[in-house]
Amino acid sequence: MGDSPENTDGLPWETDVEDDAPSAAELEAAGQNSMFGDAPEPQVTPAPSPEPAPMPAPTPVESPAAATPAQDSAEPAQPYRVLARKYRPQTFAELIGQDAMVRTLANAIARDRLAHAFLMTGVRGVGKTSTARLIAKALNCIGPDGEGGPTISPCGVCEPCTAIAEGRHIDVIEMDAASHTGVDDVREIIEAVRYAAVSARYKIYIIDEVHMLSRNAFNALLKTLEEPPAHVKFLFATTEVEKLPVTVLSRTQRFDLRRIPVELLEAHFAEICRKEGVEAEEEALHIVANAAEGSVRDGLSILDQAIAHADMDTGGKVTAERVRDMLGLADRGAQRRLFAHILDGDAKAALAAVDDQYALGVEPLALMRSLMDLTHRIALTQVSGGEAEATTAEEREQLTEWAKRLDVGQVHRLWQLLLKGHEEVRHAPDPLVSARMALLRVLHAAGMPDPGKLAKQLEELAARGPAPAASAGEGGAGAPTATLDWEELIEKVSAAGKLQAESIMRLQIRPISVEMGKLVYTRDAKYGDAIEPVLKDALYAVTETRWQLETGDPALATPSLEEQRQAKAEAAKAAMKEHPMVKAVEAAFPDAEMIEDGADVPPMRREVPWNRRA
Ligand SMILES: [Zn+2]
Numbered sequence: 001m002g003d004s005p006e007n008t009d010g011l012p013w014e015t016d017v018e019d020d021a022p023s024a025a026e027l028e029a030a031g032q033n034s035m036f037g038d039a040p041e042p043q044v045t046p047a048p049s050p051e052p053a054p055m056p057a058p059t060p061v062e063s064p065a066a067a068t069p070a071q072d073s074a075e076p077a078q079p080y081r082v083l084a085r086k087y088r089p090q091t092f093a094e095l096i097g098q099d100a101m102v103r104t105l106a107n108a109i110a111r112d113r114l115a116h117a118f119l120m121t122g123v124r125g126v127g128k129t130s131t132a133r134l135i136a137k138a139l140n141c142i143g144p145d146g147e148g149g150p151t152i153s154p155c156g157v158c159e160p161c162t163a164i165a166e167g168r169h170i171d172v173i174e175m176d177a178a179s180h181t182g183v184d185d186v187r188e189i190i191e192a193v194r195y196a197a198v199s200a201r202y203k204i205y206i207i208d209e210v211h212m213l214s215r216n217a218f219n220a221l222l223k224t225l226e227e228p229p230a231h232v233k234f235l236f237a238t239t240e241v242e243k244l245p246v247t248v249l250s251r252t253q254r255f256d257l258r259r260i261p262v263e264l265l266e267a268h269f270a271e272i273c274r275k276e277g278v279e280a281e282e283e284a285l286h287i288v289a290n291a292a293e294g295s296v297r298d299g300l301s302i303l304d305q306a307i308a309h310a311d312m313d314t315g316g317k318v319t320a321e322r323v324r325d326m327l328g329l330a331d332r333g334a335q336r337r338l339f340a341h342i343l344d345g346d347a348k349a350a351l352a353a354v355d356d357q358y359a360l361g362v363e364p365l366a367l368m369r370s371l372m373d374l375t376h377r378i379a380l381t382q383v384s385g386g387e388a389e390a391t392t393a394e395e396r397e398q399l400t401e402w403a404k405r406l407d408v409g410q411v412h413r414l415w416q417l418l419l420k421g422h423e424e425v426r427h428a429p430d431p432l433v434s435a436r437m438a439l440l441r442v443l444h445a446a447g448m449p450d451p452g453k454l455a456k457q458l459e460e461l462a463a464r465g466p467a468p469a470a471s472a473g474e475g476g477a478g479a480p481t482a483t484l485d486w487e488e489l490i491e492k493v494s495a496a497g498k499l500q501a502e503s504i505m506r507l508q509i510r511p512i513s514v515e516m517g518k519l520v521y522t523r524d525a526k527y528g529d530a531i532e533p534v535l536k537d538a539l540y541a542v543t544e545t546r547w548q549l550e551t552g553d554p555a556l557a558t559p560s561l562e563e564q565r566q567a568k569a570e571a572a573k574a575a576m577k578e579h580p581m582v583k584a585v586e587a588a589f590p591d592a593e594m595i596e597d598g599a600d601v602p603p604m605r606r607e608v609p610w611n612r613r614a
Contacts, residue, residue, distance in 0.1 A: 082301070082304055092105075097261065098255075110152070120237040126257040132235040138151060142160055150201070170198045278316065279317045287327065347443055354432075374399070376415070498538035502538070506562055520551070521557065
């Protein structure tokens, strides 16, 4: 057969498959990088650096399944392996949180109705690649006696089982589509697919992050997917199933791997701690499980770190306090007290609470984040209309109470305010000061009615608006009669179509006295043109009287109509600004500005970009 090693050995992706021990690929697979920035160090260094090897020593070697020892011997120099790798599930029973998928698969195997291609979807760290390897084992296991067929409980001891577990089975080819996206890579597969498996029942291609393949690569793959040889199975894994062409989706059996619930993760981590001989507080594990956000792998990375920390400073016990420190998480109770102070409008207590948290090592940004989290959960409770979801009775009670007490609009505004605060704190030169200011602003605005009502009230305010404040403040002593006539006179001039005269009278003339046939006025010094002929003509037209025009003492003059209008508008705006409602809005939205004709634009139309992954 033309098949054989050089065919598979030469495959380009073989090189970086995580088959042999070295750490780059391994740590990547273990999820270190994306969890803690770019440095795998935190997990790795604690072992070698302090002399007395603080990591949980290789005591519990016997715990994982029989499949692993080979790996242990492969890396004798570094006895410590990251938990995520050490506890990679070796049987379907060890794969937590995916019961539905396992059942379906068991049925398919039992009835010999296996699809040619499987697609594993789900967020990172839920076990897609682990599942793919398990399926590979299930399909290729020959049992301890070498006689077995495909099974949902692979033995873990036969040659195919051990080889697959170690990623060195010649017929199980793992490829990371993220680094091999091209059509050539796929062509190699298609070429190789024609040859029978070397030693196993099935030739299995595991393609991770399959959505990264190029369009051409997909097209090349399609033909093979349509009619794959009976001895070939494809196992695809992806975090972004919506990016797959429908033609591929329709040719695969899809398994949606679910986020693993917190309780399950917690129990899992407790079990691992037991196996590792590590003592851990229940609450600590709860925090880790929460932070894992449904991913076993991420959770184990955190646990790794927590154990390393514990070894260094708390005598090996993983405590909630240290985990909280490590993750920069605020103590939930303290957050709730702070939140309560804000809602109660108790500025002093709120600031003291912020400082306390800071002194405990809680980052201001994390603090804002945790308050946002509380707000979010209040909103969820309001939507569900029932009891809040919470880990402690105390927390549940308080969230439920807030959900009842606050109206929906208030909750949304709290969110907006905190979101804005979060942004500010993130970019502030002094995050603590920024957090204090942001929270004060939240506090002052917290008691206000919701934006809808507020907008309405502002409209009413604007409609009622300028009158009282504006008229009180202005106008010289004798002015009223003069201005009254004056305004009427301008109306008449306007009605007579003398628009130039009207404009001059309205904009430039500051009347001192207006009597029939005689106008005493001043003009701003900037006007130098001769206006009298135009005015006389217009006044004659509307009054049938010859007018005498005189300039007088500027100190006695009334402002021009236009100047009066502007002054009124200013006064009205100032009066509005003094209104407590508007002040509150400004406090809440310092960037917002008053817009004339505010009636059709609610004062708060803002968008703050919010990055979930922050
Ligand atoms: Zn086996």
